[in-house]
Amino acid sequence: MKAxxxxxxxxxxxxxxxxxxxxxxxxxxxxxxxxxxAVAFAVWQGTGFAIGLGTVFAxxxxxxxxxxxxxxxxGLLSVGHIGFFGIGAYAVAVLTSTQDYELLRTGAVxxxxxxxxxxxxxxxxxxxxxxxxxxxxxxxxxxxxFVLVSFGxxxxxxxxxxxxxxxxxxxxxxxxVARPQIGPWVFDEEFDFLxxxxxxxxxxxxxxxxxxxxxxxxxxxxxxxxxxTAEVFGYRVTHYKLAVWVISAMMAALAGGLFGSWxxxxxxxxFILLESILLxxxxxxxxxxxxxxxxxxxxxxxxxxxxxxxxxFVPDVHVGQARQMTLGLMLVLLMLFxxxxxxxxxxx
Amino acid sequence: xxxxxxxRPAAGGDQNAAPLLRLENVSVRYGAVSAxxxxxxxxxKGEVVAVMGPNGAGKSTVLKAVMGxxxxxxxxxxxxxxxxxxxxxxxxxxxxxxxxQGRRLFTHLTIEExxxxxxxxxxxxxxxxxxxxxxxxxxxxxxxKRRDPASQMSGGQQQMLALGRGLMSGPDALLLDEPTLGLxxxxxxxxxxxxxxxxxxxxxxxxxxxxxxxxxxxxxxxxYVLDAGRLVFNGTPEEVLETGILTEVFLGKVEAQMEExxx
Numbered sequence: 010m011k012a013x014x015x016x017x018x019x020x021x022x023x024x025x026x027x028x029x030x031x032x033x034x035x036x037x038x039x040x041x042x043x044x045x046x047a048v049a050f051a052v053w054q055g056t057g058f059a060i061g062l063g064t065v066f067a068x069x070x071x072x073x074x075x076x077x078x079x080x081x082x083x084g085l086l087s088v089g090h091i092g093f094f095g096i097g098a099y100a101v102a103v104l105t106s107t108q109d110y111e112l113l114r115t116g117a118v119x120x121x122x123x124x125x126x127x128x129x130x131x132x133x134x135x136x137x138x139x140x141x142x143x144x145x146x147x148x149x150x151x152x153x154x155f156v157l158v159s160f161g162x163x164x165x166x167x168x169x170x171x172x173x174x175x176x177x178x179x180x181x182x183x184x185x186v187a188r189p190q191i192g193p194w195v196f197d198e199e200f201d202f203l204x205x206x207x208x209x210x211x212x213x214x215x216x217x218x219x220x221x222x223x224x225x226x227x228x229x230x231x232x233x234x235x236x237x238t239a240e241v242f243g244y245r246v247t248h249y250k251l252a253v254w255v256i257s258a259m260m261a262a263l264a265g266g267l268f269g270s271w272x273x274x275x276x277x278x279x280f281i282l283l284e285s286i287l288l289x290x291x292x293x294x295x296x297x298x299x300x301x302x303x304x305x306x307x308x309x310x311x312x313x314x315x316x317x318x319x320x321x322f323v324p325d326v327h328v329g330q331a332r333q334m335t336l337g338l339m340l341v342l343l344m345l346f347x348x349x350x351x352x353x354x355x356x357x
Numbered sequence: 358x359x360x361x362x363x364x365r366p367a368a369g370g371d372q373n374a375a376p377l378l379r380l381e382n383v384s385v386r387y388g389a390v391s392a393x394x395x396x397x398x399x400x401x402k403g404e405v406v407a408v409m410g411p412n413g414a415g416k417s418t419v420l421k422a423v424m425g426x427x428x429x430x431x432x433x434x435x436x437x438x439x440x441x442x443x444x445x446x447x448x449x450x451x452x453x454x455x456x457x458q459g460r461r462l463f464t465h466l467t468i469e470e471x472x473x474x475x476x477x478x479x480x481x482x483x484x485x486x487x488x489x490x491x492x493x494x495x496x497x498x499x500x501x502k503r504r505d506p507a508s509q510m511s512g513g514q515q516q517m518l519a520l521g522r523g524l525m526s527g528p529d530a531l532l533l534d535e536p537t538l539g540l541x542x543x544x545x546x547x548x549x550x551x552x553x554x555x556x557x558x559x560x561x562x563x564x565x566x567x568x569x570x571x572x573x574x575x576x577x578x579x580x581y582v583l584d585a586g587r588l589v590f591n592g593t594p595e596e597v598l599e600t601g602i603l604t605e606v607f608l609g610k611v612e613a614q615m616e617e618x619x620x
Contacts, residue, residue, distance in 0.1 A: 240445055241457055243446040
C-alpha cells in the first residue's frame with residue numbers, strides 16, 4: 010500500500026481511490042452510459058418501443074459480431090458483409106412466398122410456400138456457399154485490395170437483388186414474408202420475435218466466443234498480426250481465412266433471414282453499400298476483436314438511430330442524414346482519440 | 358575460387374553421405390529481377406552452414422526458396438534425396454523450420470503461446486508439453502517469463518523466443534535468417550552461443566544467413582558465399598578467410614558502385 014501525500018496510507022476500498030480508478034476507465038464509462046441510455050430510453054418510450062428496439066439491436070448485433078470475426082480478429086476489412094445479409098433475407102422471402110400473395114401481383118414469379126425455418130436453413134447454406142466461392146477468389150488479396158474487392162462484392166450483390174427479377178421481383182420487392190412458425194405456434198407477436206432474435210444473437214455470440222478462444226481463433230489473430238509469419242510455421246492461412254469468412258457470412262445470412270421475416274418486406278434498398286459501411290463503423294466503434302464491443306457498438310448505433318428521432322431540432326425528413334452525419338463524426342473523433350474503438354484492443 | 362558444393366571436408370556432418378538438403382540449379386526471379394541464378398548447394402546432416410554475401414546477394418532468398426516462399430523458376434530443392442514440396446505447410450511437416458529475419462514474434466500472445474504456435478500440427482498434448490519443456494530447458498529465460506506477453510521482452514530475449522519457436526516443431530533442419538540483426542554486441546555473442554548449442558546438443562542441421570562475418574565463421578562448419586545471386590565460393594571458415602573472398606565480394610561491389618558513380 011502506497012503512502013499518500015498526507016503520509017497516511019489509503020485503504021484499497023477507499024471511495025476516493027475507487028472513484029479515481031473509475032474516472033480513467035473509459036471502457037467502464039462506455040458500458041455504463043450506453044446500457045443506462047438503453048434502459049432509460051426503453052422505460053421512457055414504453056414496452057412496445059423497447060421490444061422493437063431490442064429486435065433491431067439483435068439483428069445489428071448478429072451482423073456486427075459476425076463481421077468482427079473477419080475484420081477484428083482476422084484483419085480482413087470487408088465492406089461486402091451486407092451482401093450475405095441480403096442473401097439470407099431474400100432466401101427466406103423467396104422460399105416462404107405464397108400463391109395467394111402472388112396472384113394479386115404478376116402471377117409470373119414462382120412461389121414456394123416453405124416454412125420459415127426451412128427457408129432460413131437454406132438461406133444460411135446459400136450464403137455459406139456464396140462466401141466459399143467468393144472467398145476462394147478473395148483469398149488472393151490483402152489489405153487495400155481486399156477492401157476494394159469486397160466493395161465490388163457488395164455492388165454485385167445489390168445489383169443481383171435488383172435485376173434478378175424472376176426471383177427477387179427487383180425493385181418491387183417481396184411483401185408478406187412469412188413469420189417463423191413451430192407447429193401451431195406462430196411468432197406473430199413482436200415479443201415472441203424479440204425472444205427468437207435474442208436467442209439467435211446469444212447463439213451467434215456463443216459460437217463466436219468459442220471460435221476466438223480456441224486455437225483456431227489464436228491462429229486468426231496471428232494472421233491479423235503477421236500473415237506471412239503464420240505461413241512460415243506451416244499454417245495454411247488461406248484455409249483459416251476462408252473458414253472464418255464462410256462462418257461469418259452464414260451468421261450474416263441468419264440475421265438477414267430474421268430481418269426479412271420481422272419487417273415482412275424485402276427490397277434491394279435494404280442492402281446498399283452504405284449499410285455495409287455503417288456496419289463496419291459499428292464494429293470499429295464498439296472495438297476490434299471484442300465480441301462485447303460489437304454488441305455495445307450495435308446497441309449504441311440503434312440508440313443513436315432511434316434517439317435522433319426525438320430531438321426537436323432534427324426534422325423527421327432529415328433523421329436519416331443526421332444519423333449518418335453523427336456516426337461519421339463519432340468515427341472521426343474515435344480515430345483521433347481512440348482508434349481501437351470503445352472496447353477494442355487493436356487498431357485498424 | 359571453388360564454387361562447387363561437393364567434396365569439402367567439414368567438422369560437422371558426414372561429407373560422404375548424400376546431402377540432407379540440396380538445392381540444384383535453383384533460379385529465383387521477382388518479376389524482371391533475378392534474385393538467384395543457377396545456385397547449387399547442399400547441407401549434410403548435422404552440419405552448421407553459413408550463407409554469406411553483401412546486401413542483395415540472394416542469401417535470404419536461398420532460405421525462402423527452400424521454404425516455398427520465393428518463386429523458383431528453374432531448378433529443384435531436394436530433401437533426404439527426394440524432391441521437396443513447394444507448399445510451406447508440407448515443408449514444415451517434413452522437418453524444416455524457418456526463423457525469419459527481424460524475429461517476427463506474435464507480440465499480442467504470451468511467450469508460451471508463441472512457442473505453441475511453432476508446433477500447431479502436433480495434436481498430442483503430452484508431446485507438446487515435452488517440447489515446451491525441452492525448449493525452456495535450452496532457454497531458461499523463457500520458462501521464467503512464460504506467461505508474459507512477448508512484447509515485453511528485450512531484443513535478445515525475443516531472439517531466444519524466435520529460436521525456441523523455430524525448434525518447437527522438432528525440426529531436423531533449422532534455417533536462420535539474420536538472427537543477430539539489430540542486437541547489441543553482447544547479445545550477439547549469446548545468440549551465436551545458442552545457435553552453436555542447438556547444433557551440438559540437438560544435432561539439428563543449421564543453415565544460417567548472417568552479416569556478422571567473424572561471429573558466424575566461429576560457429577559454422579562450412580560457408581557458402583553469394584554475390585549478385587550467384588554462388589561464388591564454398592569452403593571451411595579457414596578457407597573463406599584465407600582466400601579473401603569476402604573482401605572481394607564486399608569491396609568489389611563497393612568499387613564497382615564507385616566506378617558507376619564516377620561514370
